[in-house]
Amino acid sequence: MGQIKKITCKYCTTSWEVAVGAGRAHCRVENILHFFRDDDQKKILETLGENKKKGFNFQFIPGYCEDCKKIVSKPTIKICETGEEYTGICNSCGTKLGTACGNPECPECKKIGWQETLEGFWD
Ligand SMILES: [Zn+2]
Ligand SMILES: [Zn+2]
Numbered sequence: 001m002g003q004i005k006k007i008t009c010k011y012c013t014t015s016w017e018v019a020v021g022a023g024r025a026h027c028r029v030e031n032i033l034h035f036f037r038d039d040d041q042k043k044i045l046e047t048l049g050e051n052k053k054k055g056f057n058f059q060f061i062p063g064y065c066e067d068c069k070k071i072v073s074k075p076t077i078k079i080c081e082t083g084e085e086y087t088g089i090c091n092s093c094g095t096k097l098g099t100a101c102g103n104p105e106c107p108e109c110k111k112i113g114w115q116e117t118l119e120g121f122w123d
Helices: 038-048
Strands: 002-009 015-020 056-065 070-079 085-087 114-122
Touching: 002 056, 015 056, 015 070, 038 070, 038 085
Parallel strands: none
Antiparallel strands: 002 015, 002 114, 056 070, 070 085
């Protein structure tokens, strides 16, 4: 079950609501491929292999979209066996999101320091 988190910058108090975690449908690779760019989709499928036997971890984490200038839900997938990670696209503008993990810097004041509060659940 995914969570809705409110992320507030400790410095300038700008806040964003982002969906993090993964939903029930996201354990099937067919349901998550569209979160990634075409070339990454190909690589993910190749890495998982024909019968998709290899396990993977998919989840949304907070990420920064340079085009939208805001904090968005960033889709990420990690292939268990190889440790390869791929980052998905922004669901509003389709830009591939940066690979940095963890908390991005604040688009408003450029500092890093977030307060997270749980707002609810999705899926
Ligand atoms: Zn800030
Ligand atoms: Zn965007």
